[in-house]
Amino acid sequence: MTTNDSLPLGSAASPAGFDRRKALKTIAAGAAAALATPYVRPASAAPTTLRALMWEVYAIPEVIKAFEDKHNVKFSPTFFDGNSEAYNKLRVGGTRDFDLVQADGFWPGLYYREKLIRAIDYAKIPNTAKVFPVFKPDRFKLLTDEATGKHFGVTWCWGSYGTTYNTAMMPKEKVQSIECLFDPEFSGRLATSARFEENIALAGILVATRMGTKDKPRPDGKPFNPYVLSDEELAGVEKLLIEQKKLLLTRYNDNNTLQQLLESGAIAAAPEFAQSYRVLLAKKAKGEIDADFAHQLIPKEGGLGWVDTWLVTSGVADGPMLTLCEQFMDMMLAPEIMKQQALIGGASTTIDIRSIATPEEQKLYLMDRTEELSDMYMFDQPSSTEKWERVWSRMQAA
Amino acid sequence: MRTRLAPWLTLGVPTVFLVALFVLPLLSMLVLSVWRTENYHIVQDWNLRNYWVLATDGAYATFLLRSIAMATAVSVICTAIAWPVAYGITLYGGRYKLLLTLGFAVPFLTGEVLRVIALQGLLGPVGLVNGVLMSLGAAPLRAIMYTNVASAIGLVYLYLPIVVTVIYLSLLNFDQRLLDAAKIFGASPARAFFEIAWPLNLFGTLIGFALCFIPCLSATLAPRFLGGPNGTLYGMAMAQQFGESGTWALGAAMGVVLFALSIAAVFVAFRTVDLRRTGFTGFGRG
Secondary structure, three states, rough: HHHHHHHOOOOOOOOOOOOOHHHHHHHHHHHHHHOOOOOEEEEEHHHHHHEEEEHHHHHHHHHHHHHHHHHHEEEEEEEEOHHHHHHHHHHHHHHHHOEEEEEEEHHHHHHHHOOOOOOOOOOOHHHHHOOOOOOEEEEEEEEEOOOOOEEEOEEEEEEEEEEEEEEOOOOHHOOOHHHHHHHHOOOEEEEEEEOOHHHHHHHHHHHHHHHHOOOOOOOHHHHHOOOOOHHHHHHHHHHHHHHHEEEEEEEEEEOOOOOOOHOOOOEEEEEEOOOOHHHHHHHHHHHOOOOHHHHHHHHOOEEEEEEEEEEOOOOOOOHHHHHHHHHHHHHOHHHHHHHHHHHHHEEEEEEEHHHHOHHHHHHHHHOOOOOHHOOOOOOOOOOOHHHHHHHHHHHOOO | OOOHHHHHHHHHHHHHHHHHHHHHHHHHHHHHHHEEEOEEEEEEEOHHHHHHHHOOOOOHHHHHHHHHHHHHHHHHHHHHHHHHHHHHHHHOOOHHHHHHHHHOOOHHHHHHHHHHHHHHHHOOOOOOHHHHHOOOOOOHHHHHHHOHHHHHHHHHHHHHHHHHHHHHHHHOOOOOOHHHHHOOOOOOHHHHHHHHHHHHHHHHHHHHHHHHHHHHHOHHHHHHHHOOOOOOOOOHHHHHHHHHOOHHHHHHHHHHHHHHHHHHHHHHHHOOOHHHHHHOOOOOOO
C-alpha cells in the first residue's frame, strides 16, 4: 500500500504541493478572517462607532447627528430604564459592548469599584470647567475615587425628588414638610412614584426626624443618609408607608400619568423630578390649563437629589476610542447643547448656562438654586436591598 | 429513508427548541433560586432560604392569593363572555365566521403595553369614561381608577380574544346535529345545551380557561398600570425582584413556585375531568 493509497479519494497531493484539503483550509481561514475583520480592530485604528448605554430622554437626534457628522462616526445608543438594568448589562459583558454609559447617584462609584468603568482626565474635557460650583470635584465627591483621587465621570443633568402641588388644593405651608404626603386630610388626592428606593428613603427622612435619630450619631459613624437606615427606622418606614397607602390614589409609573393626574385635579400633590411640573407650567403659560402648580424643591426635613452623569466603560482603552469618548462628553457639556438638552429633556443642567438663558428659563430650570443640591441627600444604594425589598413587599401586601 | 427521518425531524426539532428555550432557562431559574443575592450581587451559596422567606413572610402568600383570586375571576368572566360569543358566531356567523373570529385577533396587532396604556387612558381620571361622566356633571367613577376592578377589566380585555378563539375552534368541530336530535326527542334548548353542547366542548373550554388563568397568575402590566396601591399581584411582585430591587434569587424562587402551582392546577383540572367525555379527540382510535 502506497502513501497515496491511504489518502481519501480526491486528496492526492498535486505536484506543486497544494491539495484540495489545503485549498479548503485556505478558503475557510480567509472566510473566517473576512467575517471577523469588522470585530477585530487594532486599538490604534480610528473608531467608526461610538456605543452608549443611556437614558432615552437624553438622545436628541440633532445633537447626535452633529456629533456624527463632525467626527465621521456612527453613534449607536442602547436605552435603559433604571440603573439596575444598566448595571446588569455591564456585568454580563457590557464593557465590551458599550463605550459610554450613564448613571446617577451611587452607581458610578459602584461601577468604578467593580472595574466596569475607567478613570478619565478632566483636562481632556475642557467644558467640565463650566459646571456650577456645587458640581466641582472638590464639592461633588460621587465621581472621585477616595483612595486615588482619580475622576471617573462627568456631571450632566441634576434634579431633586421634590413635591409638585396644586396651589389651590394644598397650602404652601403644608407642602414645606414631607408630612403633607402622609396627611389624612389629603386622602385619595395623593400619589407617589412606583420607585421603591425613593419612597423608602423619603419616608426614612421623616421617620428619622420623628424619632430624633437624624441628627444624632449614627451607628456607622457617618452623617445621616436616608439610604442607610437602622432596623428600627426601617420598621418605622414600613408602618408609615402602610398608613400612607390608604391615602394614595396610585403610584405612577411615568411622567405622563402624573401630569394627567395633576392636570385633572385627581390629586393635589406628588413627589417627582420636577419634569411634570415644568410641562404643567409650560401649559399654563400657553393658556391650556387654568390650575396653578408649584414645586417644593426641598422639604424642611431634608430632600433627595440626583445628578446624572456620563461615564466611560472599562472596555475603552487609551487611544482613539478614549479620545472620541472625551470629545463626545465635551460636546455634550457645551453650554449651547446643554441648553438644548434642558429645553427638550426638561432637566436642570450642571453646566452654568445662565448667560444664554432667559430669566424665565433660569427660574424654571432652577439655575439659581443649584446650591440647594448640597443640602440634599444624593440618590444612593440601599444599605440592604434585601431588607428594603421586604419592607416594600410588606407594604404592598398590607 | 423518508419514513425514518420524518419522526426525528418532526419531533426532534420541537424537542431541541423546547429544551433550549424552555427546559434550560427553567433549570437555570431553579439553580438561581437556591442561591442568594446581596446588594445586587449573586452569591453562590446553596440554601433554601428564599423558599423559607416565601413560606414564612406573609406578603408573598398574600400576593399569590390575590393573583389566584384575580386569575379565577378573570377566567370565569372571560369564559362566561366567550361562550355565547363563540356560540353565536358558530350558529349565526354564516360565511363571515372566519372574519368575525379573526376580528377578535385585531387587538393582538398592537403590543400588550400599548393596549394596557390605552386602557389606562380610558379608565383613568381624564379618560373617556370619567371624562363623559364629569362632562355630564356626575362624579368620576373611583372604582375604575387604579383599583383591582380596573386590573380585572384590563385582564379580561387582554385575554378574552384567546378564550373566544379557543372555544370557537372547539365548537367548529362539534356536530350541531346532535342538538337538533336532542330537541327532536323533546329536550328544551337549555337542557340540550347543558347535556350535550357544554359537556362535549368542555375540553376546549378548559383549554381556554387555562390559557387565560395561567398568564393571569403572572400578570405584570395590568396590575402595574391599572391596579393602584392595593393592586400588587404575584407577577408584579416577581418582576420587581428582577427589576429595581435586584433580589433575583428570591424572584427565581417565586418563579419556581408559580411554575409548580400552574402545573399542579392544570394537573388537578385534567385529573378531575374525564377527557373521553369532553369532546377530546386526542386519544386516537384505539
